Every structure is written in C-alpha cells, then in structure tokens.
Amino acid sequence: MVNSPVLVESLPTPAQEEGRGREREKGSDFSELSRRMADEGLLRRRPLYYTVRFGVVALALAGGVAAFVALGDSWGQLFVAVAMAVVFGQLALAAHDLAHRQVFTRRRPSETSGLLTANLLLGMSYGWWMNKHTRHHANPNHEEKDPDVSPDILVWSRGQARRATGLPRFVGKHQAALFFPLLTLEGLNLSFNSFKALGGRAVKRPALEATLLVVHFVLYFGGLFTVLSPGKALAFIAVHQGLFGIYLGSVFAPNHKGMPMIEDGTRLDFLRRQVLTSRNVRGGLLVDAFMGGLNHQIEHHLFPSMPTPALGRAQTITEAYCAELGVPYHQTGLLASHREALRHMHSVGRELREGR
Incomplete structure (x- = not known):
C-alpha cells in the first residue's frame, strides 16, 4: 500500500539517490498509519450499521412515494419534492459507499447493489461515476488528472484561469457567486453525463446500465406527469x-475545493498527497448524517474502504499521527469550509476579471 517512487531510465546521481531514500522513508509513513488503523479494528465491515442505515433510507424512499400518491394533484407535492431531494442525496451517499466496497467485501454484491441504487433509483450511471471517482481518489486536486477539477465550466487554479476559453472563461469571472445557482x-x-458515457469505455455493461437508466426515467417522469398537472x-x-444538486454540492465541495492544487511534476507520497489536498469538516452527529461520513474526508481518502462509523475514531488517530510527522x-x-472554497474560487476568478 506504499506509494512507489517514479522510475526513471537514467541512473540517479548520489544526490538524487539520497532524495529517493528520503522519499521511500516518507512512503513508509502510510504503512505505519495503516497498521495503527488495523490494530484498532477500524477496517472491519459493519453490517449492522449499514443494514440500519440503508433500511432507514429505503423506508424514507417508500414513504416519499406513498405521500406522493396520496397527495395527488396538489401543490403540497412541493414539500414531497424537498423531502425526496434529501432522500436522493442519501441514496447517492449509499451508492458512494457501495462503490468503495465499504458495505460488502466482494465485487459482485457491491456492483449489483450499486447499479440498482445509482442507475435504477437515482438515474446516474454507476460505471461512469465509479470510473470518474476512482481517478479522483488516485490524484485528488491534480490539475491534469483529477476529473473533479477539470475546467469544464468552473476553473480551480490560476493556471486553468489563464488557459480558459469559451464558457469557463465567461463563467469563471463570477464563479463564486454562480456556484450555488449552478449546483x-x-x-x-x-444524468446527462451518464447517458453520454454509455458509448465509452468507462461503462463496462452499457446495455444493462442503459436499461436501468431508462426504467428510472420512465417511472420518474411517467409518475410525475400521470399524477400531476404539467405545471405542477x-x-x-x-x-x-x-435541491438534490445543492445537497450533493454541499456534501462534496467542502472536501477539496480551496485546498492546494497539484501540478504536473509535483511528487508527493500517498499519505501527503491525500492529506494535503483534503479538508475535514467538524460538526458532530448531525454533520456526519448530512454528509454521510464524508466530512472525515482525509481519513476517507487514506482508507476508502473503511466503513463510515469507523471514520470518527480514525480521524483522531490520523490527526495525531500527522502532528507527529509535521504534516x-x-x-x-x-460554514467555514464553504467560505474557504468560495474565497478560493473568487480569488482564481480574479485572473479572468482583470483580463490576465
């Protein structure tokens, strides 16, 4: 699990060899942290926790559907829409945990449950999202390799701002103010990117995923326009x-936005790459529930398959260990995490506002 040094074809000089020795020594830091986590039993599966948690989400989903049918063609359905936005957010967090194999150790049940949760219930491609999220975990906040900070519409570094053209250049000028509206x-x-990805390599079972996506939207739109008038x-x-989009953004944006960006050529061992680019969010049980444990983002990035209820204890151990290392x-x-993220976005946008 130790991050290996990058190999080069030429023989290293003595100074380079000494530097690599220090890098290998740093790389072993993660092994020691991993050992401490294992000694605490924090990597063991928690089937009871996930049974209760997913059961509560399933009941909430069933309750939302029942309320929708019972209310009929009423403007009171907008309250159901608010509740279902929260339910969909929790379903997305469940799909996230399934993709990381926090729930099941074996691939087949993880994949089957993930497809049903993401494609059928959410209308999002499990295969596409998993491919994208895996690349994010491998290189968080890397300007070239992390798809979560690619300048599709927003720009995340001054370098991206200087290179921006078209829509990213136009939106980037005021991206901090536009961030939540865009969410x-x-x-x-x-959903759009899920359908778009069906013809690509990221989706290994395009026919199955397409079928589940189509079923989702037939039920979703069919149910809405059958029960409600077009306007409602x-x-x-x-x-x-x-609200579903805002919920997702409120969960994922605080984790990395505004933290250091990594450029090509920067060499960091696994532990430092994950810790330095991630931000934890305090807040207790309420924030834990709202963010599905992803408020412990540093620990999640270090141990992606660690079950959610173990992350709190892992946080204490990791923070103390980083203090030992001086990391x-x-x-x-x-709220402070969002301020930091928005402040960073505003600062990056200055490059465009000033026409640099």
Missing part, C-alpha cells in the same frame, strides 16, 4: 432536482 443543475448534469410536475422537477492537517466547520 441546482448538478443532478441533471449527472415541472415545478416538482425544478424543486426536487435543484499539515486541515479541519474546520461546515
């Missing part, structure tokens, strides 16, 4: 999808 489209964006159905979609470890409150 209202995130749920629809995930469109209002439901706007509220539901808009910066950043943790702040939920």
Whole structure:
C-alpha cells in the first residue's frame, strides 16, 4: 500500500539517490498509519450499521412515494419534492459507499447493489461515476488528472484561469457567486453525463446500465406527469432536482475545493498527497448524517474502504499521527469550509476579471 517512487531510465546521481531514500522513508509513513488503523479494528465491515442505515433510507424512499400518491394533484407535492431531494442525496451517499466496497467485501454484491441504487433509483450511471471517482481518489486536486477539477465550466487554479476559453472563461469571472445557482443543475448534469458515457469505455455493461437508466426515467417522469398537472410536475422537477444538486454540492465541495492544487511534476507520497489536498469538516452527529461520513474526508481518502462509523475514531488517530510527522492537517466547520472554497474560487476568478 506504499506509494512507489517514479522510475526513471537514467541512473540517479548520489544526490538524487539520497532524495529517493528520503522519499521511500516518507512512503513508509502510510504503512505505519495503516497498521495503527488495523490494530484498532477500524477496517472491519459493519453490517449492522449499514443494514440500519440503508433500511432507514429505503423506508424514507417508500414513504416519499406513498405521500406522493396520496397527495395527488396538489401543490403540497412541493414539500414531497424537498423531502425526496434529501432522500436522493442519501441514496447517492449509499451508492458512494457501495462503490468503495465499504458495505460488502466482494465485487459482485457491491456492483449489483450499486447499479440498482445509482442507475435504477437515482438515474446516474454507476460505471461512469465509479470510473470518474476512482481517478479522483488516485490524484485528488491534480490539475491534469483529477476529473473533479477539470475546467469544464468552473476553473480551480490560476493556471486553468489563464488557459480558459469559451464558457469557463465567461463563467469563471463570477464563479463564486454562480456556484450555488449552478449546483441546482448538478443532478441533471449527472444524468446527462451518464447517458453520454454509455458509448465509452468507462461503462463496462452499457446495455444493462442503459436499461436501468431508462426504467428510472420512465417511472420518474411517467409518475410525475400521470399524477400531476404539467405545471405542477415541472415545478416538482425544478424543486426536487435543484435541491438534490445543492445537497450533493454541499456534501462534496467542502472536501477539496480551496485546498492546494497539484501540478504536473509535483511528487508527493500517498499519505501527503491525500492529506494535503483534503479538508475535514467538524460538526458532530448531525454533520456526519448530512454528509454521510464524508466530512472525515482525509481519513476517507487514506482508507476508502473503511466503513463510515469507523471514520470518527480514525480521524483522531490520523490527526495525531500527522502532528507527529509535521504534516499539515486541515479541519474546520461546515460554514467555514464553504467560505474557504468560495474565497478560493473568487480569488482564481480574479485572473479572468482583470483580463490576465
């Protein structure tokens, strides 16, 4: 599990060899942390926890559907839309944990449950998202390798701002102010990219995933426009999808946005690459539930398959261990984390506002 040094074809000089010796020594830091986690039993599966958690989400989903049917063609359905946005957010967090094999050790049950949760219930491609998220974990905040910071619409570094053209250049000027409004489209964006990815290499079972996606949207739109008048159905979609997107953004944006960006040529061992680019969010049980444990982002990146209820104890161990090593470890409150992210986005956008 130790990050290996990058190999080069030429023989190293003595100074280079000494530097690599220090790098190998740093690489072993993660092995020691991993041993401490194993000694605490923090990598063991927690089947009871996930049975209860997923059971509660399933009941909430069933309750939302029942309330929708019972209310009929009523503007009261907008309250159902708000509740279902939260349920969909929790389903997305469940799909995330399934993809990381936090729930099951074996691939088949993880994949089957992930496909049903992501494709059928959420309308998002499990294969596409898993491919994208795996690349993010391998190189968080890397300007070239992390798809989560690619300058599709927003720019995340001054270098990206200087190179931006078209829509990213236009939006990037005021991206901090536009961030939350843009998040209202995130749920629809995930679905759009899911269909778009069906013809690519990221989706290994395109026919199965396409079928599940189509079934989802037939049930979703069919149910809405059967029970509700067109105007109420469109209002439901706007509220539901808009709040769902904001929920997702509120969970994932605090984790890395505004933390150091990594450029090509920067060499960091595994532990430092994950810790330095991640931010933890304090807040206790309420924040844990809201963010599905991803508020312990540093520990999640170090141990992606660690079950959610173990992350709190892992946080204490990791913070103390980083203090031993002298590795910066950043943790702040939920609102402060958003302030930091938005401040960073505003600062990066200055490059465009000033026409540099």
